Amino acid sequence: MEKQEWFFRFCIGYLVWMSLGLLVTGQNAYAQSPPPEIFNIEHRWPADIDSPFGKYTTTRIKQYLSEFPKEAAEYGVIEPGDEVELVTTVLYTYPVRYPVYIRAMEPNLYRDLSRMNGNKLLPQKGDYIYLLAYTGEGLYLAWYENQVLYVPGDGIQGLAVSYRGGKGYNNWGDYEAIAAPENDFWICVKTNEDKAGWLKYTNYNDWQGRYKSSIFYTK
Known part of the structure; x- marks a missing residue:
């Protein structure tokens, strides 16, 4: 009986440990798709x-x-x-060359991204987007999870923006390239x-x- 009870407890403990492991893995399973070269x-x-x-x-x-x-x-x-x-x-376009790390996602920025991009999947804090081309009025085309999004250049540190549109976004992204997107x-x-x-x-x-x-x- 003692051995059976020990074996039973061992099985229960193992199942609980596996369940917790799967839960943690599931919470961290999301990984961004790498951008294409072209x-x-x-x-x-x-x-x-x-x-x-x-x-x-x-x-x-x-x-x-x-x-x-x-x-x-x-x-x-x-x-x-x-x-x-x-x-x-x-x-x-060459998105792999022009990464932007999203350091913050303020409600007003998220709201404007939703308005500009409809029902597309939007990036979150800690994600990367990849700039494709400047499209006028302070906006860039960007690659994110095999989609093309409109994103504002205003608030991206390290990226020269000639037109900001008066939105005044705070520092929400870090541009990790040296040159402007070509x-x-x-x-x-x-x-x-x-x-x-x-x-x-x-x-x-x-x-x-x-x-x-x-x-x-x-x-």
Whole structure:
């Protein structure tokens, strides 16, 4: 009886210990997904205003088309004054290079993140987000758990922000990179000859016409 009682108590104790271990493990099981080396954002204009897709624009300089983005420009030529249709875009970003550690998550910041990002999963204190690109009006696109979020640059220490928007967020994030986020933005255009090709978009001053959505288009 003594041995049976000892064995019974041992089994109960072991089950309790395992249950506690599983509970602790479960509480600490969450681990962030690591960011990719390259994260592509397709068919999206970075600025949070009207999309120029399907619009027509002209260029004031000679530009060389590539058949695919990030390829040598040997596919076609756009002469100054040629009209082209904006078809789509691809933004090559490098999130692993631009981490931000979230040191605090104040209620007003969380509220604004919820408003800007809808029902998406939002980061918490102690998490990392990874900046993708500046999108205007003090906002950045950021990678978090395989999502693209809008986040304010204001309050991120170590990140130069030219526009703060008057929100006055406290120091909520630490930017752990040295340089500002860099990316490669390519646009696909269709020429008058119905030929589609890619251009690396660098500066809207290279285009002419009516200003809209960080590029000029005419109709």
